[in-house]
Amino acid sequence: MTSTVERPSLENEVTWFLTPGHPSRAAITEDPFPFYERLRDTDPVHESAAGPWLVTSYDGVRSLVDDPDWSRDARAARLRSGQVVDRPAYSLIESGMLWRDPPDHTRLRRLVHKAFTPKALQTWHARIDDIVTELLDDVGERSSFDFLHDLAFKLPAAVICQMIGMPPERYDDYVGWAAAAIEVQEPGDPQRESLSHADQAARDALAYFGELIDQKRRQPGDDILSMMIEADHAESTRVTDEEIVGMCLLLHVAGYETTSYLMTNGMYHLIRNPDQYSLLRDNPDLVPAAVMEMLRYDGPARATMIRWAAHDMPVGDKVIPEGASVLGIFGAAHRDPAHFDRPDVFDITRDETLQFGFGHGVHYCLGVNLAKMEAGAMFQQLVTRLPRLEIATDELRWKDSLVTRALLSLPVAWTGGRP
Amino acid sequence: MGTRLLVDTTLCVGTGMCAQLAPEAVEVDTETHKARPLADEIEPGEDVREAIDCCPTQALRWEDA
Numbered sequence: 001m002t003s004t005v006e007r008p009s010l011e012n013e014v015t016w017f018l019t020p021g022h023p024s025r026a027a028i029t030e031d032p033f034p035f036y037e038r039l040r041d042t043d044p045v046h047e048s049a050a051g052p053w054l055v056t057s058y059d060g061v062r063s064l065v066d067d068p069d070w071s072r073d074a075r076a077a078r079l080r081s082g083q084v085v086d087r088p089a090y091s092l093i094e095s096g097m098l099w100r101d102p103p104d105h106t107r108l109r110r111l112v113h114k115a116f117t118p119k120a121l122q123t124w125h126a127r128i129d130d131i132v133t134e135l136l137d138d139v140g141e142r143s144s145f146d147f148l149h150d151l152a153f154k155l156p157a158a159v160i161c162q163m164i165g166m167p168p169e170r171y172d173d174y175v176g177w178a179a180a181a182i183e184v185q186e187p188g189d190p191q192r193e194s195l196s197h198a199d200q201a202a203r204d205a206l207a208y209f210g211e212l213i214d215q216k217r218r219q220p221g222d223d224i225l226s227m228m229i230e231a232d233h234a235e236s237t238r239v240t241d242e243e244i245v246g247m248c249l250l251l252h253v254a255g256y257e258t259t260s261y262l263m264t265n266g267m268y269h270l271i272r273n274p275d276q277y278s279l280l281r282d283n284p285d286l287v288p289a290a291v292m293e294m295l296r297y298d299g300p301a302r303a304t305m306i307r308w309a310a311h312d313m314p315v316g317d318k319v320i321p322e323g324a325s326v327l328g329i330f331g332a333a334h335r336d337p338a339h340f341d342r343p344d345v346f347d348i349t350r351d352e353t354l355q356f357g358f359g360h361g362v363h364y365c366l367g368v369n370l371a372k373m374e375a376g377a378m379f380q381q382l383v384t385r386l387p388r389l390e391i392a393t394d395e396l397r398w399k400d401s402l403v404t405r406a407l408l409s410l411p412v413a414w415t416g417g418r419p
Numbered sequence: 420m421g422t423r424l425l426v427d428t429t430l431c432v433g434t435g436m437c438a439q440l441a442p443e444a445v446e447v448d449t450e451t452h453k454a455r456p457l458a459d460e461i462e463p464g465e466d467v468r469e470a471i472d473c474c475p476t477q478a479l480r481w482e483d484a
Contacts, residue, residue: 066433066452106439113436113473353429361452364434368475 010042011049018050020186020400029400032302033344036332045318051187052306053315053326058336060315061304061328065360070307070326072363074099077308080323089198092206093181095246098254098305098363105362108247111231111239115163115224116366121373124159131158132377136386144392144413148264152410155374156259163255164248165216165223170208177205178252185305185403209245224251251367258300259371261406263378266294268410271391273346280348281383290348291375295357296334297346302405304328305363330357331405388415421460421484424467428453430478437470437479445470445479460484 008024013035016025028035036056039046044057055061064070071077074094093099097108114120135154139145161171180201183194213229220226228244231237270277270290280290306325313320320326334355335343358365365371382389392413399406424444433452437445444461445454461467463481471479 068435068447102435102439106436109436110440110469113475114469116475117472118477119472356432360432362433362435364432364475366475 010038014039014046014048014054015050017054018048018052018187018402020402021188025400030398032331032405033335036329036335039329040332040336045316045320047318051325053320053324055315055326055328056332056336057316058333058339061330061333062356062360063315064304064307064326064328065356065363067313068102068362069310069313071101071310072099072105072305072307073101074306077323077325087195087199088202088206089180089184089195092202092242092246093184093249093253095240095243096250097247098250102362107237108239108243109366110237111228111244112224112247112251113366115227116370118369121369124163124370125373125377127162128155128159128374128377129381131155132381136381140386140414140419143418144411147267147389147410147412148260148407149409151378152260152263152267153256155263155378156256156371159370159374160252160255163224164251165221165225166212166248173204173208174252175256177201178249178256181249181253182257182403187402205249206242206245209248210241213241213244224248254365255367255370257404257406259367259374261300261404262291262295262371263375264407264410265298265300265405266291266375266379267389267412268391268396268407269294269297269346271389271412276346276348277383277388280379281388284380284384286348287376287379287383288372289350289352290379291372292352292355292357293346293348293350294375296340296350296352296355298405299330299334299357300405301330301357302402303330304359327402386414387419389413390415422463422481423459423484424456424461424471424479424481426454426456427478427480430476432476432478434475437474440470440473441466454478 013028016022017028017035019025039054040056044055045060046054048054055064097105100108132155135151139150157171161168161174166174180198183198212225216226216229220230225248228239228247232239270280280286304327306327309320309322309324309326311322334357337343339354358368389412392411396410397408399408431453433447435447437454438447443457444467445456447453448455471481
């Protein structure tokens with residue numbers, strides 16, 4: 001028997017999309033693509049009743065990330081709107097470069113960008129390969145495991161902690177502080193309960209890193225924290241301690257969860273597309289292209305970070321007025337049939353240069369080469385050394401978030417039992 | 420003999436870091452959002468070197484003119 005269920009209004013779907021925790025949001029959380037398609041087909045530059053404009057066309061989202069006249073200065077935007085929310089949770093993460101415009105953004109990015117050049121990352125290649133080998137040896141001992149928690153979280157976490165110069169025994173605290181920094185970026189009441197927790201996390205992070213910074217000042221190491229402290233000696237890269245801590249949290253948020261979810265969402269779609277999985281196993285040279293297709297098809301960032309119009313900004317056939325906020329939805333842009341042939345097909349042989357899953361413009365991902373290296377090493381070893389994986393559960397759940405597109409876990413088993 | 424800065428526009432993603440670091444040598448085109456050298460020959464100073472080394476897509480290089 002078939003039944004016709006009336007589809008909710010577009011404006012209702014928009015509101016649910018923008019409201020994590022909403023009781024009607026489940027369908028959009030699990031599979032947002034029908035909603036993205038509807039919005040892109042109907043109104044690709046949409047003024048929502050709930051707040052930000054939503055842009056879903058490829059050309060529209062591309063213009064948001066390309067054009068430096070879109071501001072990312074969150075603090076300035078709040079001051080403009082008269083919304084004075086001065087709490088540690090906001091000010092700490094917003095001191096990092098993700099929420100700054102040039103020239104402050106340039107100054108902060110300069111503190112760390114030398115650590116992420118292809119040349120500097122060469123020294124990490126062998127180390128990353130070794131970590132992957134260890135992790136895969138470990139899960140190879142078991143017939144089933146959780147791809148997210150046992151593999152995908154562990155690799156980038158180990159790498160970014162070592163790069164920053166963070167002792168491994170404080171690692172769990174670090175994860176907690178970074179999670180609080182992400183909570184701040186979800187929409188909702190700025191007085192909500194979870195923000196008190198985030199405030200405390202920010203205070204704890206400032207206190208802990210304050211001590212670590214003092215220690216590195218006395219005894220510098222070959223790490224990013226020492227690099228930032230050293231940069232403070234040059235006129236063009238002066239930096240406050242709060243900015244250093246904000247940058248540390250940002251590098252963690254950006255360098256850890258995103259890569260974990262890229263690999264996990266990617267593994268999920270590889271398993272669900274056995275022909276592509278076989279193709280990759282037969283042609284491991286396709287790993288870099290496959291990673292980029294994972295990013296396009298169902299990448300870890302649901303949307304661009306919020307941007308504000310510095311003046312009236314034309315997008316598509318609309319004009320977004322000065323001061324208005326806007327979100328570009330990557331998942332919608334990356335399946336825009338105007339730019340992608342068979343956009344809903346997972347195809348690891350696509351032209352990877354069309355997409356912009358690592359962003360574009362001023363805020364283009366600093367860690368792009370590191371993320372590619374980590375995911376590349378993981379899938380390279382997985383498809384060359386080990387049997388196929390299959391999904392070992394009937395119930396998969398996705399994170400209820402506006403910021404992140406992520407499976408909450410991915411139980412998998414080796415096909416044919418333990419390798 | 421001078422030095423020439425070259426931009427591979429197929430790689431450039433318009434971060435504009437190069438133009439911020441070496442404004443005398445390179446700018447970002449406001450239409451295409453790609454980097455563009457400002458002169459035929461440039462002074463190969465530290466700032467240009469940093470711009471080349473740190474470009475995340477390695478879209479810049481220099482060569483003897």
